[in-house]
Amino acid sequence: MLELSYIRENTAEVIERLSVKNIDAAKTLEKIIELDARRRETQRELDDSLAESNNIAREVGNLMKAGKASDALELKNRVSELKVIAKDLSEKLDSIVTEQTGLLITLPNVPHSSVPKGKSAEDNEIVHSEGTMPNLPSDAVPHWELASKYDIIDFELGNKVTGAGFPFYKGKGARLQRALINFFLDNAIEAGYYEIQPPLVVNEASGYGTGQLPDKDGQMYFCQIDKLYLIPTAEVPVTNIYRDEIVKASSFPIKNVAYSNCFRREAGSYGKDVRGLNRLHQFDKVEIVQIQHPDHSYQTLEEMREYVSTLLRKLELPFRVLRLCGGDMSFTSALTYDFEVYSAAQQKWLEVSSVSNFESFQANRMKLRFKDENGKTRFCHTLNGSALALPRIVASLLENNQTAEGIRIPKALATYTGFDLLF
């Protein structure tokens, strides 16, 4: 959620920057500012009337003590009147605040000045490319064929037991999963991240805090009877640790890493995008989350970007980094780098990581604050990134490393799998 004071003081800039996300916010902003004026006026009237009630109540108390009960009677009536007025004002204030908040949460985060304009993925800016493209034999096949050839991932079995998008990993496939999780966690810990194992379901307030709710609730699995959501990413529970907190500035940067299953309904996806491991309803991901001082968050974003690059280098996968254009960015992000790995057999780039700075957008929703050098309470900046999501890494590892003898496992990973050739 955008900060009200920021909207109020930089209206034109907000409109201009949101246009990069192809949003025309002028009318909404105007309404929000108008509601804000009414909110403050109503608040003042309400406070005044409550102040008068409090004063009279105190007087009544004094009169009672002095044994002048009859004198108190008239005052009592006045308080009763004020109470009715205050109740009206309070209801009015509630409805104004509700309306204002309702509008505020429809506004996406303002993109960083470096974000290019654009409508779709076509307009993303490639900022970096690295690694050598594999030279595959002519009989190279996509990962879903390799998965069944080596009997390591069973999509049909998943269909039978659960449904589409919930595969079974078997034998060396399961071990490869476990190896990748440990590889990613160990690397993160070495880079100074603190490991967290979060709950896989969260309450409504947490979904709201990181921005999944209310706009994306159809994308999460929901347990109706307990009003709990299956997490779409560890970002949700791990960032919400700090909901309603005032952290010490000396604790910056706060660096957490968490492995979790991620659950996504992916309503509306279809076709070859969901083939094999490309898009699953349940997958594994190691997520890095940082809480940082506003002055340092972009430097941190670059560090996180570099960290993810080192992982892909160790896995010997060719990758490129994209700066997402306004139209392709998420609702909550101010700047996002996507990492894509080349899937040789599918001959396409697969998104394996998304590293974002949310600035104070999530922090404002969550009321995550810190005290700055002047003792002033301010919102923190939050950042996160996948480091990494497993399925598409597995897809490209299988495809890019296929040989006549089997799948070659990169050296850095082989110490975790316990085998360097999957056959």
Added chain:
RNA sequence: GGAGAGAUGGCCGAGUGGUCGAAGGCGCACGCCUGGAAAGUGUGUAUACGCCAAAAGCGUAUCAUGGGUUCGAAUCCCAUUCUCUCCGCCA
């Protein structure tokens, strides 16, 4: 799931209708003391909103959450959530 007890500031803990945002202690911050530290000692130490250009200051709200009773609620009543104890079930 059943029965009972409870929820107060960063933490512990007092407070059963009236200047209570809340005693006391711990912690924390700053100062004094010290060669330095500890001990000692002094001061300060919640959050949000509103008024104000801003600071100071003032007002309002907040004692789990939401309602209610009352001139007045941390205190009484109702609902919800959570915690603990016992019983049941159980990885």
